[in-house]
Amino acid sequence: MEFFKKIKSIFSPRYTLHLDETCLETLNLEMYRLKVYGGHGHVEADYHKILNTPGMCTDISPKDLIKIAIHNYQRKQVQKKIYICEIMRDRQYKIFLNGQIRVLSGKKLMNDKTLLDRLRSADISMVAYQEGFSYCREAGFSENESAEVAGEKILYLRR
Numbered sequence: 762m763e764f765f766k767k768i769k770s771i772f773s774p775r776y777t778l779h780l781d782e783t784c785l786e787t788l789n790l791e792m793y794r795l796k797v798y799g800g801h802g803h804v805e806a807d808y809h810k811i812l813n814t815p816g817m818c819t820d821i822s823p824k825d826l827i828k829i830a831i832h833n834y835q836r837k838q839v840q841k842k843i844y845i846c847e848i849m850r851d852r853q854y855k856i857f858l859n860g861q862i863r864v865l866s867g868k869k870l871m872n873d874k875t876l877l878d879r880l881r882s883a884d885i886s887m888v889a890y891q892e893g894f895s896y897c898r899e900a901g902f903s904e905n906e907s908a909e910v911a912g913e914k915i916l917y918l919r920r
Contacts, residue, residue: 780825
């Protein structure tokens with residue numbers, strides 16, 4: 762009997778769930794498809810379900826657990842990034858922030874120091890340049906208008 766137990770332990774795998782290469786994204790959750798050993802079925806679970814289900818971590822191959830953990834870490838790093846997706850009219854910017862796209866004006870963006878710390882330096886310099894250029898342009902127009910009003914009061918003397 763021990764001989765048959767040893768042979769059975771050799772040919773039966775220790776881990777019954779193996780990661781399929783497909784990863785399904787639904788409602789900001791990434792579902793991992795796990796193949797069941799010895800059958801044609803699949804088990805779908807997200808990262809938190811894999812960690813919180815008592816026997817699931819012991820059923821999944823350690824190499825697959827490492828792949829899942831690395832994939833989840835990389836996904837979180839992408840969501841932490843802030844970058845400008847689109848430049849809109851009137852100095853409005855579409856910003857990718859915490860996995861969502863928000864629209865902010867240039868002034869709000871330049872006044873928010875927490876966003877500036879997480880934003881790329883190229884995006885900061887672009888927004889600062891455009892805000893400064895438009896501010897100087899508006900200031901120039903207001904000076905020209907006041908010069909025209911003041912020009913009406915100037916009297917030219919003839920000799």
